[in-house]
Amino acid sequence: MSAAPTPAWLDALRRDARARADATGLPTRRDEAWKYTDFALSGAAAYPLAARWQDAVPASLATRPVAGGVPLVLVNGTVVGDWGAPDGVTIGRLDSPDARSLVEAHLGAVIPAARKSLAALNGGLFTDGLVLRITAGTRLERPIEVLSLGASDAASGPLSFHPRLLVVVEEGGFATLVESHRGTGAYFSNSVVEVALAEGAGLDHYKIQDESLEGVHVATLGVSVAARAVYRGALLQAGSRLARHEVHASLCGRDAVFELDGAYLGVENQHLDNTTFVTHAAPGGQSRQLFKGVLDNQAQGVFQGTVLVERAAQKTNAHQLSKALLLSAGAGMSGKPELEIYADDVKCGHGCTVGDIDETALFYLRSRGIAEADARQLLIEAFLADVLEHVSLDPVRETFTAVVSERLRRARLGKEDR
Amino acid sequence: MSSGIEQVRSLADQAYKYGFTTEIEAEAAPKGLNEDIIRFISAKKGEPEWLLEWRLKAYRLWLTQEEPVWPRLHHAPIDYQDSYYYSAPKRKDGPKSLDEVDPKLLETYEKLGVPLQERARLAGVAVDAVFDSVSVATTYREKLKEHGIIFTSMSEAVREHPELVRKYLGSVVPYSDNYFATLNTAVFTDGSFVYVPPGVRCPMELSTYFRINAEKTGQFERTLIIADKGAYVSYLEGCTAPMRDENQLHAAVVELVALDDAEIKYSTVQNWYPGDAEGKGGIYNFVTKRGACRGRASRISWTQVETGSAITWKYPSCILQGDDSVGEFYSVAITSNYQQADTGTKMIHIGRNTRSRIISKGISAGHADNTYRGLVRVQPKADGARNFTQCDSLLIGDLCGAHTTPYIESRNPTARVEHEASTSKISEDQLFYVRQRGLSEEEAVSLIVNGFCREVLQQLPMEFAVEAQKLVAISLEGSVG
Numbered sequence: 001m002s003a004a005p006t007p008a009w010l011d012a013l014r015r016d017a018r019a020r021a022d023a024t025g026l027p028t029r030r031d032e033a034w035k036y037t038d039f040a041l042s043g044a045a046a047y048p049l050a051a052r053w054q055d056a057v058p059a060s061l062a063t064r065p066v067a068g069g070v071p072l073v074l075v076n077g078t079v080v081g082d083w084g085a086p087d088g089v090t091i092g093r094l095d096s097p098d099a100r101s102l103v104e105a106h107l108g109a110v111i112p113a114a115r116k117s118l119a120a121l122n123g124g125l126f127t128d129g130l131v132l133r134i135t136a137g138t139r140l141e142r143p144i145e146v147l148s149l150g151a152s153d154a155a156s157g158p159l160s161f162h163p164r165l166l167v168v169v170e171e172g173g174f175a176t177l178v179e180s181h182r183g184t185g186a187y188f189s190n191s192v193v194e195v196a197l198a199e200g201a202g203l204d205h206y207k208i209q210d211e212s213l214e215g216v217h218v219a220t221l222g223v224s225v226a227a228r229a230v231y232r233g234a235l236l237q238a239g240s241r242l243a244r245h246e247v248h249a250s251l252c253g254r255d256a257v258f259e260l261d262g263a264y265l266g267v268e269n270q271h272l273d274n275t276t277f278v279t280h281a282a283p284g285g286q287s288r289q290l291f292k293g294v295l296d297n298q299a300q301g302v303f304q305g306t307v308l309v310e311r312a313a314q315k316t317n318a319h320q321l322s323k324a325l326l327l328s329a330g331a332g333m334s335g336k337p338e339l340e341i342y343a344d345d346v347k348c349g350h351g352c353t354v355g356d357i358d359e360t361a362l363f364y365l366r367s368r369g370i371a372e373a374d375a376r377q378l379l380i381e382a383f384l385a386d387v388l389e390h391v392s393l394d395p396v397r398e399t400f401t402a403v404v405s406e407r408l409r410r411a412r413l414g415k416e417d418r
Numbered sequence: 419m420s421s422g423i424e425q426v427r428s429l430a431d432q433a434y435k436y437g438f439t440t441e442i443e444a445e446a447a448p449k450g451l452n453e454d455i456i457r458f459i460s461a462k463k464g465e466p467e468w469l470l471e472w473r474l475k476a477y478r479l480w481l482t483q484e485e486p487v488w489p490r491l492h493h494a495p496i497d498y499q500d501s502y503y504y505s506a507p508k509r510k511d512g513p514k515s516l517d518e519v520d521p522k523l524l525e526t527y528e529k530l531g532v533p534l535q536e537r538a539r540l541a542g543v544a545v546d547a548v549f550d551s552v553s554v555a556t557t558y559r560e561k562l563k564e565h566g567i568i569f570t571s572m573s574e575a576v577r578e579h580p581e582l583v584r585k586y587l588g589s590v591v592p593y594s595d596n597y598f599a600t601l602n603t604a605v606f607t608d609g610s611f612v613y614v615p616p617g618v619r620c621p622m623e624l625s626t627y628f629r630i631n632a633e634k635t636g637q638f639e640r641t642l643i644i645a646d647k648g649a650y651v652s653y654l655e656g657c658t659a660p661m662r663d664e665n666q667l668h669a670a671v672v673e674l675v676a677l678d679d680a681e682i683k684y685s686t687v688q689n690w691y692p693g694d695a696e697g698k699g700g701i702y703n704f705v706t707k708r709g710a711c712r713g714r715a716s717r718i719s720w721t722q723v724e725t726g727s728a729i730t731w732k733y734p735s736c737i738l739q740g741d742d743s744v745g746e747f748y749s750v751a752i753t754s755n756y757q758q759a760d761t762g763t764k765m766i767h768i769g770r771n772t773r774s775r776i777i778s779k780g781i782s783a784g785h786a787d788n789t790y791r792g793l794v795r796v797q798p799k800a801d802g803a804r805n806f807t808q809c810d811s812l813l814i815g816d817l818c819g820a821h822t823t824p825y826i827e828s829r830n831p832t833a834r835v836e837h838e839a840s841t842s843k844i845s846e847d848q849l850f851y852v853r854q855r856g857l858s859e860e861e862a863v864s865l866i867v868n869g870f871c872r873e874v875l876q877q878l879p880m881e882f883a884v885e886a887q888k889l890v891a892i893s894l895e896g897s898v899g
Contacts (some may be wrong), residue, residue, distance in 0.1 A: 326831035
């Protein structure tokens with residue numbers, strides 16, 4: 001595996017990350033944070049590193065932005081094509097000289113190096129990446145869209161790549177970021193997105209993960225939220241045979257806000273993992289997490305959420321809820337919602353439920369003359385509605401809904417096949 | 419409110435009420451742990467060959483095991499060779515009745531508020547008092563015998579009911595279960611054995627008072643309770659320990675077996691010496707407690723009030739094998755000063771329509787850390803399984819920690835698993851309300867905390883409920899925050 005030539009300063013960062021990845025090794029089920037997800041079993045670690053993408057975007061991959069925003073396209077981790085940056089925004093490649101100060105200040109700053117994750121592997125192996133900077137006071141109307149596409153075929157064989165994105169929102173700035181992950185064939189996408197919000201800044205962050213079902217998708221998201229800054233995230237996890245979305249958020253300034261809503265849909269043999277670490281390091285912070293998942297066929301779901309409230313973080317308000325529906329005898333769900341609290345004047349809670357569709361509700365709908373399959377569909381959609389209604393950007397919500405419907409149809413087909 | 423920390427300190431300064439040592443000559447094995455010590459213990463107790471072999475097998479495995487590092491606990495390394503593994507109060511031929519029991523021993527119980535004869539007579543409680551490692555007195559055995567109930571020390575059970583012991587010992591907690599259970603298997607000295615025959619409802623609460631006495635004596639209790647078909651038994655366990663500086667290890671194993679339609683209720687009030695205000699001393703309590711609901715519609719209920727020990731590491735669990743079986747876990751864990759508790763339960767749903775309920779209340783004060791750690795697992799065949807878990811934590815003061823680490827694993831779509839947890843402090847509003855009714859701040863806190871724990875405390879049998887309520891109040895005296 002040889003990485004693309006990069007400037008010396010970036011190489012130094014990369015070498016550090018590489019050394020860290022080598023020192024810790026790949027996560028195994030013996031690592032507490034990977035207890036329920038066997039990454040080694042996926043075989044993805046052996047996929048050769050994809051070459052730097054030289055061509056245009058393959059025709060088989062649609063690049064139409066979801067929400068009509070400014071599109072930025074990556075194919076197999078390589079930035080493809082040009083872009084026009086709106087006023088108040090600078091967009092550059094990670095290795096461009098202009099990006100240096102930002103990259104050195106923020107790259108790898110939020111995701112704790114001590115925790116074994118695949119972020120270090122990304123840090124050592126990324127071939128390309130983007131840096132977005134929203135300057136102080138800029139409030140962007142139009143969303144910025146990052147499309148990460150995976151492309152492999154029989155000729156190329158399975159490939160691995162490591163997309164990297166750094167988003168810095170300066171004081172009082174605001175932006176909307178829509179991240180989409182799609183692709184064809186067998187590949188391993190090991191994405192790292194880092195978000196640094198300065199005082200009073202805001203980011204609405206949507207992620208649609210609808211990768212190829214042959215693919216393996218591991219994403220590590222690091223978010224640092226300074227005083228009075230607001231991060232709002234919504235995630236749809238539907239693709240890949242193995243998918244993991246790992247979030248490290250730090251509320252490091254007073255009265256910071258962190259919100260994360262996630263919906264996941266597992267069919268066939270999918271394994272979907274959501275793991276979050278939210279750290280309240282300053283007083284007055286608020287965090288809210290809501291994850292809802294539907295698991296059908298033999299799909300397995302994992303939710304691990306840790307909320308850490310440090311001694312200084314008095315007046316913290318933290319809430320977390322994970323709910324999963326198991327629709328089939330082979331489906332399974334493992335959860336570990338965790339609270340670690342060292343401050344006394346706080347309100348923290350979590351909830352976690354696993355169950356089937358409510359029989360009473362189903363009976364009620366059927367008694368109104370609705371066919372069972374339709375009634376089930378309706379109840380599943382209603383179950384996910386809590387998450388969907390937090391998606392305030394209409395086109396994104398519509399895409400979420402469309403993907404949900406398609407997956408449920410697929411799950412039904414999966415049942416008929418058997 | 420600002421005086422909270424000072425008040426916590428004043429609480430810590432209170433002398434440990436039960437801190438005294440009885441000077442009784444102990445007949446001890448030499449310090450340290452090796453195969454000879456295990457042979458010594460086994461020979462001392464006149465054990466059959468198979469039991470010695472079992473101990474040795476465990477010991478050899480233990481040598482290859484490592485102390486678990488996953489609990490949220492911090493302590494200096496334990497030197498297992500710097501401890502005595504056997505000590506028994508010296509006696510000539512063994513007491514035939516209470517009159518023959520060393521009066522000093524009886525005095526100790528007196529100080530603890532366990533007047534053996536009186537309490538047994540007045541409250542109708544049969545007390546199998548374990549003083550260090552050997553059962554000293556057993557009362558009411560005759561009455562229990564009438565019902566065919568066997569309630570003896572483990573050593574006696576090995577001699578008199580070897581077939582029962584051999585059948586069930588280690589069947590719930592195998593010798594290889596975990597580091598501390600394996601250690602216990604190798605060196606356990608005594609404990610209680612209960613067998614309730616089919617269809618018998620045990621007419622009284624059975625109870626044991628544990629006490630660690632001789633200096634540097636690890637306590638390795640082994641308890642086995644079997645409720646045969648349709649039987650019912652309620653077992654009470656309570657402990658206090660004398661004050662001393664050196665950390666002491668306590669690694670007990672409790673096994674419960676409930677057959678068809680049987681019910682076992684196991685209640686604990688644990689008040690071992692917690693160490694002083696600087697976190698010096700105190701008992702290290704590493705306990706493995708597990709119950710198997712083997713029969714259909716069987717039921718096992720654990721209730722615990724944990725206020726003592728420098729370190730508490732225990733997860734009383736239920737294996738719900740029988741269809742329609744029920745497991746319950748009710749817990750109050752109070753930690754103050756530098757106490758650490760990592761406690762919770764495991765509910766393993768294997769049979770159909772198995773149900774479990776977990777109510778855990780953790781209270782942290784001073785510099786203490788209190789962790790709830792639990793597992794609810796629904797296996798693929800557990801159709802219609804149901805679990806409800808509620809974990810509430812209360813923080814008193816800003817130097818302590820409260821943590822919740824539940825593991826939830828469901829492999830059956832017809833199962834329903836619900837978990838909720840909350841962490842908060844006593845609200846100003848609650849305090850204000852109670853205080854404006856004329857109660858002092860301390861009384862108000864005690865009242866609110868007792869209310870917080872009510873769901874658990876009311877599960878305790880009468881004898882314990884009163885003691886437990888007092889304990890809750892005493893444990894938190896002055897820790898208003």
